[in-house]
Amino acid sequence: MTYVLGLTGGIATGKSTVAAEFRKLGCPVVDADEIAREIVEPGRPALRKIEAAFGPTVIRPDGTLDRKSLGDLVFNDPEKLNTLNAIDHPYLRAAITDALAAAIATGAKVVVGEIPLLYETHYEGSFDGVAVVTLPPIMQLERLMARDDLTREAAQARIAAQMPLEEKIARADFLIDNSQGPAMRRAQCQELLGQLAG
């Protein structure tokens, strides 16, 4: 039996870094951010709907989505974010479900679904358990500002666009503390895998 583990957390708490660790340890990982980029490739229906809803300024001259421009719009306006979610999420859900089924079909003992909005979009039912990657709020803000070259205000707006990390922590089945270095991260992933696959 495969154990299907959901992996989530706040923005920039380190989900992708932790997912990379699980990959190294042999687990197939389904990455919702990657799938979210695929469903808005040129020619896809979601991209046409986004252009119709947000106008031509969110499309680059080469026909691809201008992610920075759309991000600036939606992360500063909850109504616009709702509009984007209503367009994207049905396509996302279908693609994530297919990708998880394919990963489970490999027969791996543990399959990981890295889903930033796992709780916000009620994906809990797709998983046997959920691990939340945690970080003190000040470190989350600093890592987000540094990684995406955002001002404090822009970073705070992105954090505020998600369910508070505290609430995700309260719902979690497992916690992975990413405030320390790679050795501690690896040890926690190994321990969790041992628990799940054992």
Ligand SMILES: CC(C)(COP(=O)(O)OP(=O)(O)OC[C@H]1O[C@@H](n2cnc3c(N)ncnc32)[C@H](O)[C@@H]1O)[C@@H](O)C(=O)NCCC(=O)NCCS
């Ligand atoms: C708005 C977009 C174009 C901004 O692109 P950008 O390259 O700047 O960010 P990226 O996609 O790498 O996302 C970075 C992080 O932002 C957060 N985030 C992304 N989308 C959302 C959202 N709809 N609501 C809240 N937080 C979000 C997540 O923590 C994600 O890991 C992009 O995030 C997007 O298309 N979002 C809608 C799709 C979605 O819901 N993705 C989340 C998958 S669960």
Ligand SMILES: Nc1ncnc2c1ncn2[C@@H]1O[C@H](COP(=O)(O)OP(=O)(O)OP(=O)(O)O)[C@@H](O)[C@H]1O
């Ligand atoms: N233990 C750590 N120590 C220092 N920096 C770290 C650590 N783990 C991750 N980072 C850095 O923090 C930033 C956020 O990490 P990562 O991109 O994995 O977060 P994420 O949760 O996947 O983000 P998003 O929600 O945007 O997808 C990155 O720049 C990453 O290199």
